[in-house]
Amino acid sequence: MFAFDPVTVSMAPAILVAGLCLMILPLFRPDHAVVRAGALALVVLLAWRYMAWRFTSTLAPLEWSVDAVASWTFALLEGGTVVSSTLAFLILSRTRDRKREADDHAGWWRPGPAPRVDILIASYNEEAAILERTIAGALAARHVPTRVWVLDDGRRPWLRELCDRLGANYLTRADNAHAKAGNINAGLKVLAALPDPPDFVAVLDADFVPHRDFVHRALALFHDPKVGLVQTPQHFFNPDPIQHNLGIERAYPDEQRFFFDHIQPARDAWGIAFCCGTSSVMRWSALMAIGGFPTGSVTEDFLITLRFQEEGYSTVYLNEALTEGLAPEGLGEYITQRGRWCLGLIQIVRGPMGPFSKSRLRLVDRLGLLDSFLYWASTYPFRLACLVVPLLYWFFGVTVVDASVPGVLSYFLPYFAAVLIVLNWISGGLIVPILNDVSQLLGAREITKAVVTGLLQPKNQKFKVTAKGGDRTRIVVQWPLLMPMLLAFLATLVGLLYAIVTDVVFERDPGDGKSVIITWTLYNLAVLAVTMAVCIELPRRATAHSPGATPVVVRFGTQRMRGWAMRLTAEDAWIRGGPLPERGASVELDLPAIGGIPARVTRQESAGIALELQPSATQRVALLTQLHTLEGAAGTRQTELGGLLTALGGRTLRGPRS
Incomplete structure (x- = not known):
């Protein structure tokens, strides 16, 4: 008769879950409705099994003590992330691909005349080279009749001259009220006064170049008169700061790929896809029905989707690479952009279109808003808390999670394994531990601040522009970002080494749970080390290049x-x-x-x-x-694990390259 130790026995659930997932999921396509829903239901079941164990077996007794306050606060924050994940997995259980629909309804207006489309390029402080390629791409649109308008909130004479030379229309205004939304609304007033206003309006950021078939493909989905807006994904022809500073741009996709390639198609399947600003096309009559772009949030794009829905117009998503643009090149711009997205969403949640408002939004719209709110409000603060928890033990003896090794292996590991396997099956390998944590940790302080600011003071917040272009030829150490990471790394390392050298035992000793804290600490050190490497910004070459030989x-x-x-x-x-x-x-x-x-x-x-x-x-x-402007997606679409490990190893051995 065989006897197994407790650790071996506790591994059984994780082995069973991983084995079933690895045997079954590869046999099906990720868009198989039943298998997809079943796999995500399993993840949700394991998540709540884990949380039940957390609240019944790992918390300090509920009393007025430091251990209890820290333990229950962290557990409630973790519970918030599980609620957020549950909503996210529910949304991901469906997906929709509208490519066939766009094929079937191309030219739906025939034999009548083709609808007029005006392309609006919103600009503020971009360089001439950035605007030149966007204008040139817009003017090359395959659809006729099309007009191109550059809306200049920077009031720059050289841009007027550039528009005249290339053949685009130029508009400006006296002030910058309501930032981008106000700029577009000023342009809409001019278009409305024309003898031939457009039937549809396409909106581009100044750094996004439309492909030749952008307008033509997006228009196909307006065959349904209830469609008010068609959103297309954003692809980037330059690596984002994480890709570039780690040298992994050829092996690891940009940080937004999971959202644009998987979350938006899933939200579209539920009827809650939303506008992302650039690379969208809108019905003119729908815009006029809602009075133009709403100005109640610094993310007017999400808000316009809700206003359309109130008036009976839907937002749909066409997951085709129809534009390509410039990802934020510096960490400061990268973090500013995400902080603005977070603040804008919180403003919407606190406003008259929030999930608990008396608006005419559907239940599914409210759940979609709640999903977005919980993502920003729980994920990033939780990432910060995960750094603090081991430090509380090493320096103060506070046991925040009183968990044994068999308990963690039995309850957390099956959930963790299921999340990794299922989400990587759905996404084609986009979920990579450590790298996903790095992307969250980089913006955690700014986003947590935006959550608090948005909840307490949602009004009168300024629109922070994401700067593009500029001199990127030098190594730049982002000390304001790196120093807190370095201090956290050193504190974590000192705490770990002190405990090992002295074999310190606190009053409330976690027993074999100390191994859990050591593992947690080592993982934090790895995340912090990679994050610090990202904070050393490496020189960049020109950001526009051919897609191949x-x-x-x-x-x-x-x-x-x-x-x-x-x-x-x-x-x-x-x-x-x-x-x-x-x-x-x-x-x-x-x-x-x-x-x-x-x-x-x-x-x-x-x-x-x-x-x-x-x-x-x-x-x-x-x-x-x-x-x-040619067909095809810019950038890397899938993770190549071998290339990723090689690139990270090379980055570690070489250090910052000049």
Whole structure:
């Protein structure tokens, strides 16, 4: 007869859950309705099984003591994250893909005339190069008739001249009231006064370039007269700060991929997809029915979805790569952007369109709002609390989670394993431990602050613009972000080493639960170490490049070099091939559909040459259009685990590269 120790026995539930998931889920597609719902139901069941154990077996006695206050506060915060996850998993249990619907209803207006579409580009302080490519892309839209309007809240004469040169309309206003929403509303007033106002309005941020078929594909879903807004996903042609500073952009997708590729399609299946500002198209009559863009929140995009719903218009989601834009390049901008999203959502929750308001919103709309609120209000404060809990034990002897190793293995591990396996099955591997925690930890302070500010003082909050462009050629250490991480890392390390060296025993000793605290501590050290690496911002090259190798010809004198453009922007190129012209030589880069572009060789290596391009104004516009408006998604879409580990290992060994 076999005898098993308690640790081995406690592993059985996790092994059973992982085994079942790994055997069954790969046999089905992630959009299989029954299997998807069943897998997520299992995750929810295990989550609440875990929370039942937490509240019945791991908390300090309910009394007025430091241990009790810390223990119950952390448990309630963790409970909030489980409530949030439960709502999120309920929403994820469905998904919808409207590509076939867009195919079936393309050109639904025929034999009548094509609807007029006005593309609005909202701008404030972006650089000329950013605006130039967006305007060029908008003017290349396949749909006719289309007009392009640049709404300039920066009142810049050079932008008016750029619009005149490219053929776009230019509008500005006397003040910046209500920020982006006010800017768009000022433009809508001008359009409404025209003898031929549009039938639909597309909205783009200044750094988002539409593909040629953006308008055409989005319009197809307006065959239903009750559709007020079509939202499309955001894709980025540059890595975000986490990808770039860790050197993992080729192996790990941007932080927003799970939202745009999986959460929005799931919300669409429930009828609660929402506007994300840029890359959306709206029905003109619906906009007029709600009086234009609402101004009660710094996230006017989410709010406009609720206003449309009140008037009987739905927001739908077309998950196709129809635009590509610029992700925040610096950590400061990255965190500012997410803080603004959080604050805007809290303002909505506290306003007349909140989940408990007397508005005409449906129950499902209210649940969708509650889901978003709980995500911001619980996830990020909980991430901060997870750093503090081990420190309370190491320095003060406060046992916040009084859990044994068998208990953790029996109750937490099955839940953790199920979450990882099921969500990675749904998303194709987007959920990576440590990296997901890093993205949360980076913005945790700013977002927690935004939650408190939004709840206590929701009105009169300024719109914080996400800066784009600027000089990114130097290593920049973000000390305001890095120092708190470094202090937390050192405190965690000192606490752990002190406990090991002294073998300290506190009055309330957790027994074998000390191993749980040690494991928790080591995980925190790993998260903090990676987060600190992200806080060292590495130099960036130009942010626009070709999606892959392009066959080209370089002419110099009487010779021709046939090769491949491995990198191509409107300013420079890297060409592999031969024979090689000398450094400093004047050459001509022959590109399909553009012709010969004058260039100068700035570097010569055995593998190829670097070119400084000198295109004419016409060639530059054609090149920008070719680079950014063709079909296909920019950036990395799936996690490649081998490449991810290799990149992280290389980043660790090399350190910051210049």
